[in-house]
Amino acid sequence: MAQKILVIGGCGRIGRSVARDIATYTKGEVIVTSRNLNCVVNPPLEFLALNLDRQDSLQKAIADVDLVVHCAGPFHHRDGRVLQHCIAEGVNYIDVSDHRSFYERVIPWREQAISSGITAILNTGIFPGISNSMVKRGIEKFEQPKKIHLSYIVAGSGGAGVTVMRTTFLGLKKPFAAWINSKWQEILPYTEREIIEFPQPYGKTGVYWFDVPETHTFADSFPVETVITKFGSIPDWYNHLTWITAHIFPDAWVTTPKGIEFFSRVSYLMTQVTDNFSGIGVAMRAEITGIKDRQETSYCTTMIHENTAIAAGAGTGSIAQLILEGKLNKPGIYPVEQALSTELFQEAMQSRQIEIVSG
Template structure:
């Protein structure tokens, strides 16, 4: 069998590089990373660079034609459209992305039938959150007889080591109210409101989290028969939470509705975290709590995970899906979120092989 080829769009960013490293570690694939200009010399076996601007549609199609799998890491996804997925479907090439906003998910889901007809497996929202978070929740749902409420919280230390694009994504997420699944209906929620203090694994401990629009807020309501889906996000050190709250609720709305405003806040925040990363670290922690029943009694499933490097963990989440698609263990034509394609058995195997520990409790 010839060597499989993986094309990583946006492969020079923090997340893209982490995905590439995971693939080089866990597969034998030949990996090509792309960028508008080459930022550093590529000198690893099975890794090469291709200069590519996603606006060059003809060259994009030519690059996709040569691949067995395309991984779209070129965010922020608020600004992206369905071009890459459509091209993958046209060329019958499997697709993964690291998108992190429901608006992008909603642009791509209508291509479900086209992907099925083309035999293309497309998995959206891979990474850490969304991504690993989706599989943790699926794992918990399967431990219960019935589930009623999913409460998913995340916290990132400093920049998370994930670059300025993630900063942009955070501020873009503050712009608009969003719909959350509460009491079996969609209700409007304001971003960065209703602070809760959550106990995360060491070394993060207790910290504040706030309502935040994540793809899971939307996809869990479709994937699982539950009444409530709550997704909250926070930062360490905690004063970043207060600064973000001020940005969302005190500054003029026009400041975060313009690209210039988003860019300003993102660069200021990134410069601040370049200092605080030295003592806060760049890690991530998650806690999933699912309330339901087990053996006709009320039960609560809780799971936590933590890692010292957010970008590395995101690479593990995306690399897991890529590995199993290349191996043929995930072969499900259509367009899906992670929780609808990755079995708990495969997820557990992948996390173990990557040294990511998930602590579970059922009470």
């Protein structure tokens, strides 16, 4: 019988991309879920109406599948109930979680997942996701890695929906802890603008401190002294608008549910116009500094893709494929860089014609 994959939130832009990737690269039966009864999916995908607040329906849906892929963000507010049901039912789990609060909420359940025998991998997708494995590949070049500098930019909407916009605005006002010089230090989001040279067609553009799961998990995964994670948008004037939102507008405008929804929808409507000339691609650059052959040196790796949502689908879909094929089996709960080997990562990217460039 074909393996069954449940893609929760599979009617959103990222969820659809993930579902399509899994359907393309596996022989599994892919079932996408949504609360929206008007969601339309095309074969071979199947649809299941599902409300995550209905615990009985959620448990029944999970018990009937071999793998759950959680794509229903933003993950700032998710309580981990999907993963809890997967642990109880012995079903493997992956997600596209993109905030450290979710990681911190569910990582204490690692021993339960080990006892249940399930592989649960967090932070798959593009960033976090592919970005994590790019950094890991660089870390492995050094005898003593010391510093990680990860930057990425998204053109326009990135081909994603309004949920991704909500994620951005949810992270603009709250200071976060970053691992700098071997200690945790408080950082304000969207500060310390830095000009980074990305591969063409993007070139030099501005990036800013931003709270992403990698800021937290890299410090746990790798023996480094400093982890820097910065994000930016194209066209560059979006960066300036975001900076104003983060530092000039009153907190009450941005931190309330109504304020976040307003800014998210306005931003999404703006990108529907600018996407026509900016494109919807993504560029990432990971620079690792450390000791090799008794000398301090650096290693840089980059990646670009013309559609951010499709790249995210490839990042998550490739993890799903490896689990379904039995190539990735590590009971417990882990961020992707702790579970996925560089060899398997490179194999998955090559199969999807995603080029990771070094130098």
